[in-house]
Amino acid sequence: MDQLDTATRDARRSAAEALLPELEDAGVTAVALPWVDTSGITRVKTVPLAKLPSAAQWGVGMSPVFDGFLLDDSIVAGRFAGSAIGDLRLHPDLARLTVLAGQPGWAWAPVDRYTQAGVPHVQCSRSLLRRMVSDLGDLHVRAAFEVEWVVSRPDGTPEDADAFVPALSGPAYGMTRLAEVSDYGRDLLDALTEQGVAVDQFHPEYAAGQLEVSVAAQDPVAAADTALLVRATITAVSAQHGLRVSFSPKVTADGVGNGGHLHLSLNRGEENLMSGGEGTFGLTPEGEGFTAGLLAHLPGLLAVGAPSVASYLRLVPSHWAGAYAAWGLENREAALRFVTGPDGNRQASANVEVKSLDLAANPYLLMAGCLAAGLAGVRAGARLPDPVGVDPASLTDEGRREAGIRPLPASLAEAVQAFESDEVLTGAFGEELSATVADVRRGEIALFDGASPEAVCRAVRWKH
Incomplete structure (x- = not known):
């Protein structure tokens, strides 16, 4: 620009x-x-x-x-x-x-x-993302965020007005839960449609009071814009229905939290480079390089994709959060879940889902980091390790080492260290923005120094 x-x-x-x-x-x-x-x-x-x-x-x-x-x-x-x-x-x-x-x-x-x-x-994240899109050259990326949130009754309890009181009581993914929010869900979908947002799915999720909406893929800047618009619309429609909403990565210390999964596909013209190739699961060499770049730089990416102390209360093994740097076909415990889509539709639907992310992230910063990582993999001709077809947590430490499976950062401090040592990410962000990311993250670490998980969850519950 x-x-x-x-x-x-x-x-x-x-x-x-x-x-x-x-x-x-x-x-x-x-x-x-x-x-x-x-x-x-x-x-x-x-x-x-x-x-x-x-x-x-x-x-x-x-x-x-x-x-x-x-x-x-x-x-x-x-x-x-x-x-x-x-x-x-x-x-x-x-x-x-x-x-x-x-x-x-x-x-x-x-x-x-x-x-x-x-x-x-120099620290405008939307401008940064525009520059990263231009760096793709004749390649282009299609992207979409999944948005998870919880709805709460707004009055809390007499002892704690900011408590989370789930507004839904039905079972996870249950039709009874959908019936409880039938009018709310209709109004939300109507509002999104009126605003030009193409919704792919809306459904009850796993956690107490949790819902999810998935939207159609767009170019990276548009996808980040849409993520903001979707969240603003959810908040507004929830308020109209007397509900309070949280996108926090960890609403309660004993809950599974809200994710913010990101779906990405690399394309050239009309060709989806995540399909139709001779590589594993149909990946082309460039599609594999892009995915390998994401995997290689994922530890540093978490400084922008899981940017809160609360993020690491969510990012734990065996909770479908993707706590290990691994990839696999439809493996919801791998950090990168490869999605081929159904036979006959793979050119349109093949993509990689980055699962370790949450909605505390600035979507422009996160998307820019993913493009930098993926493009570095393409340029280097990077190759993926063998895919993982099990929950990495089910393997022994030795088994994970033999498979080349690394644990992702278990704290925000570890993620910041990984980010600062990642020359691809810091080079893309530039000196000033990279320093500010690290400084702000360390500021939050100091803010919650010594705080219990319960206190952290309470402090961030209504911030995102």
């Missing part, structure tokens, strides 16, 4: 002005301009509808201090973040402007962050 010049600014203003009549007819009063900080919290500024052309042309002011925010709104004085000095401009992406069906009177447009001089902010 180049510096904003006068012609570009004028074109953006004209495009926004052209949208005003349609937005007025839709009853829009104001536009929300969200971005995601380093801790994975979605922050926002808003403008009245009449100010949208000005926002498109000149941006909306916002301090760069948010790069150093922790999830409790305290601020890390990092090497390149956390200062009260300076200002940035939030520029809405009008191509993604959406009238919010779950929030009448509001529209939504994700932003890119620029300096006052019109240069992309």
Whole structure:
């Protein structure tokens, strides 16, 4: 993304002005301009509808201090973040402007962050992802996040107003649970459809009060935008139904937590490189290289994909969380689950699912890291080890060593160390953003130093 010049600014203003009549007819009063900080919290500024052309042309002011925010709104004085000095401009992406069906009177447009001089902010994760997409050259990636969440009655208990009180009592994946949220689920699906989100599946999940929605694959920037929009819509529709919602990786210390699995496929033109090749399960050499790159860099990727102390209360063996650096066909205990899809449809559906991730992640940072890792594997002609067809936890330590199966970081501190030593990831992110990721993660580690799992879960429960 180049510096904003006068012609570009004028074109953006004209495009926004052209949208005003349609937005007025839709009853829009104001536009929300969200971005995601380093801790994975979605922050926002808003403008009245009449100010949208000005926002498109000149941006909306916002301090760069948010790069150093922790999830409790305290601020890390990092090497390149956390200062009260300076200002940035939030520029809405009008191509993604959406009238919010779950929030009448509001529209939504994700932003890119620029300096006052019109240069992309070096720590803007959305701009980083755009650059990583351009680095793919003639390759392109299709991606989609799965979104898991829990719904709670909002009143908690007399002893604890912030307690999690599951709003569903039916069994995991049960039809009775679906019946309990029939009206809520209908309204949510209607809202997503009205907003142009293509939903593939909606169903009750395993944990208490847990639901999941899966959406269609898109290009990486669009997929990250959609992940934000889906979560905003879930939150809004839940509020309309008197429900409180949590996307936290660990809602209660004894629960399984919410995942944020990411599905990726590598393509060239109309060809899905995850299928139709002579490699294992039909992988082409480039598809294998991409998957091998993900596997090799997964320990460091967890610093952005499982970025909270709470993430490592979820990321444990034998809980379908993918706690081991292994890959396998439809193996839900492997960190990378390879999905071929049904016979006759593999060119359309073959992909790799990264299971070790959760929704505390900034989706732009995470997606950018995955593209950097996968592309490094393609360029190096990387090859995968043998696939794993069992739960890695069922093997002995010796058996895992012989199979080349490594445990993934068991703490945020370990993930940060892996990230800082990963030259592919830090090279892609750049010095300033890499330092801020590490500084913010260490800030959260210090925040929860000595805290019990119960205290950690309570502290993060309603943050994501």
